[in-house]
Amino acid sequence: MPEPVEGPPYFGDGRLSRARTWLYLRCGLEARTVLALAVVLAVAGGLALHHFWTGRPRTVRVAPASASALLPRAGFATSSATFPSAAPAPFLSVGPSVSPSAVTVDVAGKVARPGLRRLPRGARVADALTAAGGPLPGTDTTALNLARPLADGEQILVGIAPPPQAPGAEAPSGEAAGPVHLNTATEPQLDALPGVGPVLAQHILAFRAAHGSFSSAQQLREIPGIGPRKFAMLQPLVQP
Numbered sequence: 001m002p003e004p005v006e007g008p009p010y011f012g013d014g015r016l017s018r019a020r021t022w023l024y025l026r027c028g029l030e031a032r033t034v035l036a037l038a039v040v041l042a043v044a045g046g047l048a049l050h051h052f053w054t055g056r057p058r059t060v061r062v063a064p065a066s067a068s069a070l071l072p073r074a075g076f077a078t079s080s081a082t083f084p085s086a087a088p089a090p091f092l093s094v095g096p097s098v099s100p101s102a103v104t105v106d107v108a109g110k111v112a113r114p115g116l117r118r119l120p121r122g123a124r125v126a127d128a129l130t131a132a133g134g135p136l137p138g139t140d141t142t143a144l145n146l147a148r149p150l151a152d153g154e155q156i157l158v159g160i161a162p163p164p165q166a167p168g169a170e171a172p173s174g175e176a177a178g179p180v181h182l183n184t185a186t187e188p189q190l191d192a193l194p195g196v197g198p199v200l201a202q203h204i205l206a207f208r209a210a211h212g213s214f215s216s217a218q219q220l221r222e223i224p225g226i227g228p229r230k231f232a233m234l235q236p237l238v239q240p
Contacts (some may be wrong), residue, residue, distance in 0.1 A: 047088045103152040107132040110139040110159035123150050133160060142233045179239045182214040193237055195230045214240040 049061070101121050105128050108114050112133025119127055126146040135141055140157040180189050190201035195214070200223075207223050208214065217238050220226050 021130060050092040100180075103150050105150050105153070106155040107158065108160075109157045112136065119150060124148060125156060127157055129158065132158075142194060145192065145239060179237060182217065182220075182238055182240055183208065185238075191193065192232060195233055200225050216240060 002196070003238065009015055035180060040202065055137055102118050103121055104116055104118050106115070107117055107128050111129065112135075118130040119131060124150050125144055126148060129135060129141070129146070131143075135158050141158060144158065146229070180193060185204075187198070187201045187205060188195055190204050191198055196204075203223050203225060204220070207219075210217075214220075217240065220234060221228075221231055
């Protein structure tokens with residue numbers, strides 16, 4: 001006896017039944033499966049729409065600060081008597097002879113225009129010579145430390161010897177009163193020489209400590225930092 005052939009389920013008559021029959025024959029799906037898939041797709045679409053809507057960029061408005069937020073904390077009075085307006089500081093007039101940003105020096109000797117010169121604070125001896133018109137032709141300025149900062153009220157002698165000093169008096173700051181003895185000079189005395197700063201003065205003292213007393217000024221050539229030009233400037237100002 002032949003086995004019965006399984007066929008599509010019977011869904012009844014009518015358009016809905018024919019649609020169910022066509023869906024089963026074409027896609028192999030029953031109506032309940034299609035309905036379940038439709039529900040899943042609808043839920044997924046709803047979640048995607050909700051995620052897109054809540055994640056969209058939005059403009060956030062900041063509420064203006066209220067006047068009470070700008071007041072001091074509790075416990076502090078806010079009246080004008082407690083917080084008086086700051087009165088402007090009185091203006092102090094400064095006379096023409098006193099200026100915190102300038103120095104006055106006396107440039108004397110062999111310069112084009114000797115006399116008092118007012119220069120900005122921090123100016124150098126070279127700036128004072130320029131303000132005085134420069135040294136006269138043939139004037140020897142090797143005894144001057146042109147890089148030394150100026151001090152208010154000092155005198156700069158160009159091309160002339162300083163006046164004799166009383167016993168115990170010190171030479172003007174930065175200027176050598178006479179030849180510097182290399183074997184007895186201190187660091188400030190060496191630093192006052194033209195072209196010699198604190199570092200080179202320490203090198204000279206270290207050389208003296210390592211090699212003993214200087215026998216000749218020519219030994220300065222053996223110290224690093226003293227070349228022919230600087231030695232020519234120092235030679236007439238120093239001696240052993």
